[in-house]
Amino acid sequence: MTIARSATGRRTTGRRATVRRAAVRLGAVALTGALLAACGSGASDEASDGTVTLTVDLFGSFGYKEAGLYAEYEKLHPGIKIKQTDTEDEQDYWKSLQTRLAGGGGLADVQAIEVGRIASVTQQQADRFEDLTKYGAEKLKGEFAEAKWSAATTKDGRVLGLGTDVGPEAMCYRTDLLKQAGLPTDRAELARKWSTWDGYLELGKQYKAKAPAKSAWLDSVGSLYTIMIGQEEERYYDASGKLIHESNPAVKTAWDTATEAAAAGLSAKLDQWSPQWNQAFAAGSFATIPCPAWMLGYIKGQAGEAGKGKWDIAKLPGGAGNWGGSYLSVPRAAKHKKEAYDLIQWLTAPEQQARLFEKQGNFPSSTGAIAKVAGATDPYFSGAPIGKIFGDAAKAAPVQVLGVHDKNVADQITNALSEVERKGTSPDKAWSNAKKGVENITG
Template sequence: MQTPRSNPVALAALALSSALVLTACGGGGEAEPAASGGPVELKVSLFGTFGYDEVGLFKEYEAANPGVKIAYESTQGEDKYWPALQTRLSSGSGVADVQGIEVARIADVVQNQQDLWTDLRETPAADSIANYIPWKEPAATTEDGAVLGLGTDIGPMGICYRSDLLGAAGLPTDPQQLAARMSSWDDYVALGNEFKAKAPAGTAWMDSAGGFYNAMVSTEEKIYYDEGGNLVFETNPAVKNAFDTAAAAGQAGLTAKLEQFVDPGWDAGFSSGSFATIACPSWMIGYIKGKAGDAGSGKWNVTSLPGGAGGNWGGAYLGIPAVSQNKEEAAKLIAWLTAPEQQAKVFNEVGNFPSTTEAIDAVAGTTDPYFNNAPIGEIFSKSSQAAPVQILGPNDGVVKNAMAQALLSVEANGVSPADAWTAAGTQVNNQVGA
């Protein structure tokens, strides 16, 4: 396999602990004044749901800064957003002043794109860099110390489930009782077989094999790369075991055979009941609310991962492309958006879990009425504290997408797991280079 031109961010070596130790807070809750030179339009381009528009933070910032106008756009799928951004970055045209960077892409940015992004140490965002849990900002830092992104959220995980569907199949609906039945991922699958025997018509145990796979590998420290920068997904037993387990679940009819974030049936499934459980990073909370709507309130609940495991799936950064003509104002905006006050507000209203230590402490007691008053602050805090510090590599996103497509071919098209695994490896080799 191709060896990257420099080592990936070996996060385990950069942080002594992933414990949530409070550090000094910066960034503040007050928006910075706009530049005195006249009105500024800041273009913000993100993917999925960061929560800023949904919570009203852009309007709040504009109100506090009369000279600033924010032009916001969001692409639903990160797999579409990122290739388009690469084209724009390469041409130097069409990029926004603020761009979102998914965690699976940050190592690529740090290693291969430093000249395309702004070093935030040289901007008004500099004072915000020290506010994060120990591993968050090191992942966005180059070997020579340039910081290319401010952290937004992280993705600690639980299991979200439809209480009504589990109850109809005779399974526990209380979160603690359900957790007691799931001490491992094998127990989760076994419970799915029980569910299948008595499930309401048209309802599968889980949404997708790809989602199940991502949840399992997201509890690991080493996934696609090792500490030396080598791409090791083909020889990492944790990856192969997760792939085989997810493929077997697909073959057993435990999945709804839906492609996450792409298949319209997946969005509809949150309200229609086509699946009863879903591996649930904290940011999925807001997604479920949006897709299930008011009718879903009280039907959904949240429990911990099997065995109380910790994990991290997702999270993102805000970066400023080097070609931006509004770097100072863009830096003020991202410092304010990612400040603890705003991170706590986004979690409380949307579900994106904070990455600043102060905000994490602030949301520890949060409950969510939509999810039967589930203690989401406690569930996701515990998951984040128990999560290993993951090693990230420049092509994590490529491998993750290849695995998801391979697993979809198993559950939806009857491809054998062995052939699907081989196809995933070939796809990665073709994109990354052997």
């Protein structure tokens, strides 16, 4: 999880989004950079009484503060204070992080890395992050899913991050809106009716015919594409590191399905993570949203108490997949490396990951935590058995091949899909634009 993640992404996920409000975002990035520069300057990171202030820089909503984990850690470690900064959009966060890594200043003690960026870190930036085996991280290997652990490990065995969450996928939906449109609301029945993506689009057309005013079937075709491509083992790179986005039939299928949804008018045409998208959760602007586990906390935050009991969760069309997830890393330039490692080890331990899932919806990457949450339900989502739904999805999700520019390629494609639904650009022209964007980034 990671939300912006994808939450991420989140968070991206992250953990994971397309945002075009350049002036606002640049101001936010500049402010964040200034704050971090102050935090990293060394002027006030250690009080006269010996108290150490650990700086943590995140994107989206990781939920640590909201779940009370920082407060608990500070209570357990009286000499530690934690100061968090965060950037809503992961793209802005990553650009700012790259600038600070290049300059060597303004870095926090703990930096989050979205799963789509982790290959870039292990393959191109390993010398800028601490090898966590210096602090005993190798002892933790058995506590994490193999795919999660190996993705943050270099070929020579350096461990550059500890896994936070993963993003097993489901479909979240508004029971009240579906009922008004004459569609079933039972999660098992919906899972049968939309067992395929064609079935999902067909239900969307039925919804559109009788939908409440100002309500679409889904939030954006970009989110539809992203959740579909998250069901694939190979997406933009093959195992040899070769770019395959142009030849991969899975990319074409997801693209065609997304553009079909746009042509059918099933989307609310909302840029994820935008103010309008945030407001739409409470306004009932869409009936369904592709929903990795980390999205649960985001929905609660945006829809508020008034949304409790109106939402539910069903199995995803087309099988299991993964969208997002993140890592916590310690830069080489961090001022308090050992203390930072102790913090991220604690935050990613099974007990804390289980609590985060129960409070925020971030699904654990720790195998011990996955077992702890198997029976979890969520009253906000109509008592949905979230432990089983997301646990089953996590078990069935493919181990994805990640490339150096994985996140950049994904962003170019979802940017192009936004052109299709918001500007009326033809799918062929938009795909050509996406290809050019990828070529510019990858060389």
